[in-house]
Amino acid sequence: MTAPREELGLARDLEARDRFADDETDPSVSSASDPVVALGDDAAPDGLPPGGIGERQSGRRGSLPKLAVPGAPLLVAKDLRTHFKLDAGWVKAVDGVSFRVDDGEAMGLAGESGCGKTTTALSLVRILPSNARIRKGSSIELFGIDLVPKTENQLRRYRWREISIVFQGAMNALNPVRRVGEQIAEPIEIRLGATRDRATRQSAELLELVGIPRKRAKAYPHELSGGMRQRAMIAMALACDPALVIGDEPTTALDVMVQAQILQLLESLRRDLGLSLILITHDLSVIAETCDRTMIMYAGRVAEEGPVSRIFTAPRHPYTERLLGAFPNINSDRRTLETIPGIPPDLLNPPEGCRFHPRCPAAMDVCREVVPPEVLFPDGVRVACHLHPAGAGGGMLISAEDVASRRMPPVAAETPAVGASPGTPGSVGK
Amino acid sequence: MTELIRVSGLQVHFPIRSGLIDALARRPRGVIRAVDGVDLAIDEGQVLGLVGESGSGKTTIGRVIVKLTKQTAGRITFAGEDVSALWGPKQLRDYRRRVQLIFQDPYETLNPRQTIHDFVAEPLEVNGLAPRLADREAQVISALESAGLPADFAFRYPHELSGGQRQRVVIAGALVMGPQLVVADEPVSMLDVSIRTELLRLMLDLREERGLTYLFITHDLALAWVIADRIAVMYLGKIMEIGPAQTVISSPRNPYTQALVSVSPSPDPPDAGMRAKRTILKGETPDAAHIPTGCRFHPRCPVAFDRCQVEEPPLFDLGGGQSAACWLVEKDQLPVLDPAILPGLPAPSPGVTPEAAT
Numbered sequence: 001m002t003a004p005r006e007e008l009g010l011a012r013d014l015e016a017r018d019r020f021a022d023d024e025t026d027p028s029v030s031s032a033s034d035p036v037v038a039l040g041d042d043a044a045p046d047g048l049p050p051g052g053i054g055e056r057q058s059g060r061r062g063s064l065p066k067l068a069v070p071g072a073p074l075l076v077a078k079d080l081r082t083h084f085k086l087d088a089g090w091v092k093a094v095d096g097v098s099f100r101v102d103d104g105e106a107m108g109l110a111g112e113s114g115c116g117k118t119t120t121a122l123s124l125v126r127i128l129p130s131n132a133r134i135r136k137g138s139s140i141e142l143f144g145i146d147l148v149p150k151t152e153n154q155l156r157r158y159r160w161r162e163i164s165i166v167f168q169g170a171m172n173a174l175n176p177v178r179r180v181g182e183q184i185a186e187p188i189e190i191r192l193g194a195t196r197d198r199a200t201r202q203s204a205e206l207l208e209l210v211g212i213p214r215k216r217a218k219a220y221p222h223e224l225s226g227g228m229r230q231r232a233m234i235a236m237a238l239a240c241d242p243a244l245v246i247g248d249e250p251t252t253a254l255d256v257m258v259q260a261q262i263l264q265l266l267e268s269l270r271r272d273l274g275l276s277l278i279l280i281t282h283d284l285s286v287i288a289e290t291c292d293r294t295m296i297m298y299a300g301r302v303a304e305e306g307p308v309s310r311i312f313t314a315p316r317h318p319y320t321e322r323l324l325g326a327f328p329n330i331n332s333d334r335r336t337l338e339t340i341p342g343i344p345p346d347l348l349n350p351p352e353g354c355r356f357h358p359r360c361p362a363a364m365d366v367c368r369e370v371v372p373p374e375v376l377f378p379d380g381v382r383v384a385c386h387l388h389p390a391g392a393g394g395g396m397l398i399s400a401e402d403v404a405s406r407r408m409p410p411v412a413a414e415t416p417a418v419g420a421s422p423g424t425p426g427s428v429g430k
Numbered sequence: 431m432t433e434l435i436r437v438s439g440l441q442v443h444f445p446i447r448s449g450l451i452d453a454l455a456r457r458p459r460g461v462i463r464a465v466d467g468v469d470l471a472i473d474e475g476q477v478l479g480l481v482g483e484s485g486s487g488k489t490t491i492g493r494v495i496v497k498l499t500k501q502t503a504g505r506i507t508f509a510g511e512d513v514s515a516l517w518g519p520k521q522l523r524d525y526r527r528r529v530q531l532i533f534q535d536p537y538e539t540l541n542p543r544q545t546i547h548d549f550v551a552e553p554l555e556v557n558g559l560a561p562r563l564a565d566r567e568a569q570v571i572s573a574l575e576s577a578g579l580p581a582d583f584a585f586r587y588p589h590e591l592s593g594g595q596r597q598r599v600v601i602a603g604a605l606v607m608g609p610q611l612v613v614a615d616e617p618v619s620m621l622d623v624s625i626r627t628e629l630l631r632l633m634l635d636l637r638e639e640r641g642l643t644y645l646f647i648t649h650d651l652a653l654a655w656v657i658a659d660r661i662a663v664m665y666l667g668k669i670m671e672i673g674p675a676q677t678v679i680s681s682p683r684n685p686y687t688q689a690l691v692s693v694s695p696s697p698d699p700p701d702a703g704m705r706a707k708r709t710i711l712k713g714e715t716p717d718a719a720h721i722p723t724g725c726r727f728h729p730r731c732p733v734a735f736d737r738c739q740v741e742e743p744p745l746f747d748l749g750g751g752q753s754a755a756c757w758l759v760e761k762d763q764l765p766v767l768d769p770a771i772l773p774g775l776p777a778p779s780p781g782v783t784p785e786a787a788t
Contacts, residue, residue, distance in 0.1 A: 112622045112623075112624055112625075113593070113622050225714050226484070227714060255483040255484055255649055255715075256483065256649060256650070256651070256690060256693055256694065256695070257483060257689070257690070257693060257710070257711050257714075258483075258714065259693075259695075260693035260708065260710045261710055264710055282622055282623060283623075283695065284623075284697040285695030285696050285697050286695065287697075288696065288697050288698060288699045289695075308699050309699050312697055312698065312699050313698075313699070322624065323623065323624065324697055326623045326624045326626065326627045327623055327697045328650070328652035328653050328655065328656045329652060329696045329697060329698065330651065330652045330655055330679050330691065330694050330696065331696050331698060334655060334656060334675075334676070337627040337630065337631075337656060338627065339624065339627040339628045339631065340624035340627075341628075343592050343594070343625075
């Protein structure tokens with residue numbers, strides 16, 4: 001756990017053995033008897049009993065992180081506040097955001113640029129600029145393990161192995177002077193401690209899984225088309241069989257037809273591997289296509305969150321409504337596009353009350369003064385808007401804690417049957 | 431309505447640079463056929479949406495029209511004048527005033543060290559249009575105001591502006607010359623949806639006020655549908671279908687257009703039935719150095735038959751201003767599909783067998 005050991009690369013090997021021990025033996029036995037475990041990052045600072053490892057709900061992969069709380073949801077963010085320090089003060093890019101993602105679920109994060117959607121997602125793995133701080137009181141629980149207090153070294157155990165990212169510009173995210181196959185094999189080798197041969201074999205399997213012929217593993221990124229590169233990025237994100245994949249605008253730079261192909265691929269991966277997904281995009285149609293739930297953010301806060309089928313057909317928040325109305329849709333009327341006058345607020349000095357009130361067509365006096373609390377409705381939609389107060393239409397005031405624990409049924413009643421059996425091609429790392 | 435611009439038989443071929451060894455071996459030099467025989471016309475005050483995926487040649491057409499790229503063959507007529515051979519800064523001075531270009535990326539178009547005023551005034555200075563400073567300033571401010579920006583923006587720098595405001599500055603820079611035709615190459619792709627709408631409105635308003643004509647180049651069919659009067663769909667350097675925007679969207683006749691319409695993004699959550707009706711084409715657009723024989727779309731076409739492999743279909747006039755390049759529409763054999771079932775694209779009906787078509 002100490003820094004010197006990390007620097008010697010010892011911890012990496014230990015970590016790897018740790019992981020494979022997990023895979024091959026009864027977890028409870030290995031964590032109780034294997035001395036390696038005591039050296040691991042997760043050497044029970046939380047005082048959990050050894051062997052406190054829950055069964056992975058989806059059954060997609062046998063092993064959970066050591067400290068996983070049995071029965072805990074895949075991911076819960078509570079009251080997440082990520083602020084950036086500037087000379088002029090703190091920019092409250094994400095300011096009190098709570099959400100939950102269940103195993104096998106796809107959640108779409110949407111909003112205009114600067115709404116905090118990317119910062120929210122990057123906070124989960126703490127890939128943030130050096131002037132960013134996740135504020136006290138925020139928590140990010142992966143299988144019940146709070147990632148916020150983890151040190152940088154401890155967090156490495158979770159990055160890519162549990163949460164991986166597909167970035168937008170595949171050309172910039174891939175190393176131009178290394179073959180794609182090698183780049184995909186690298187995390188398997190380093191993070192999972194597989195031999196080079198095995199990693200190479202697995203990277204070829206992964207490429208095939210995402211629809212790139214095996215022999216293209218020897219290609220350099222520039223030899224692949226934009227769509228192929230994005231597929232390679234997806235393969236890389238899947239390399240360590242993570243519990244959660246974050247897609248940061250994964251189709252934004254692609255052609256419509258290629259975008260349709262990539263979305264189809266994501267969908268088949270979700271179906272076959274039970275992949276859990278957080279999709280960040282400004283393109284609401286991508287969310288409509290791929291996600292179960294969506295969270296619309298505005299100026300660092302949640303405006304509305306809930307099932308796609310509800311939010312896209314009957315939006316409650318005026319911002320969601322406008323955003324949907326601004327989207328050109330060949331199935332609706334031509335040239336009746338909505339505009340949202342004004343620009344998003346300066347997050348150094350966000351407006352008092354509801355942050356959307358200066359641009360809101362329905363703003364009332366109360367909106368200028370009081371921050372609208374989050375209210376949960378029986379259809380599973382959570383809204384922060386004074387037009388939809390608690391009590392109206394069965395809405396209930398909720399806290400961050402409620403978002404984590406008391407998601408209104410039936411969404412919470414997910415059966416463990418989601419996802420495929422452990423023998424699927426995606427079960428890399430076995 | 432009078433025709434403002436027409437290109438006919440437009441061809442842009444770029445030679446592939448060959449290495450020394452290729453030259454010694456006397457290998458034939460390859461050619462990229464970026465634009466491979468395109469006919470287009472835009473009436474005054476009209477918006478033509480030119481839609482295609484990357485590599486379709488849509489941007490090259492825009493560049494040829496604003497004279498940034500020379501065509502290999504073909505004629506360009508602007509306001510009744512043949513401008514095909516026009517080239518060189520002096521000769522183009524007048525033409526460039528009348529034809530302006532708006533680029534995609536407002537972040538790269540603007541010089542970060544130049545004030546907004548200087549950016550907008552630059553074309554006036556270069557062309558010696560308003561030698562007196564006071565005139566120039568008045569014109570700059572009027573252009574900024576037309577683009578929906580307050581006059582005091584003139585002395586700001588690009589970094590003080592949001593993306594939408596920057597694109598308005600770029601539009602002001604085009605307007606200051608008082609153009610008749612504006613070629614807009616993906617003018618809103620970099621912007622947020624909410625800001626997009628404002629800019630599209632601005633462009634349409636300017637058309638009303640100043641009688642502008644637009645060539646609106648985009649990869650987004652839905653966007654073209656919102657702003658354009660007519661839509662032309664390109665694939666690998668050729669127009670596959672052209673017609674009134676509403677017709678092309680609601681009853682596309684070329685299988686490529688049909689596939690594009692079927693995958694066009696929509697914020698309606700699709701149900702299972704909708705998903706099944708999508709035609710997601712396999713593979714990718716071939717590169718323009720190796721254009722397939724016959725109909726260039728045939729290797730990816732879900733309804734291709736023998737003839738498509740050998741013979742390239744011309745654009746068939748379908749009436750109502752719509753034309754499509756597909757053998758299946760030659761004698762109007764492909765019925766206008768009901769929009770509801772359209773994206774399904776089942777195999778051609780028995781009446782449309784290859785025999786019947788040939």
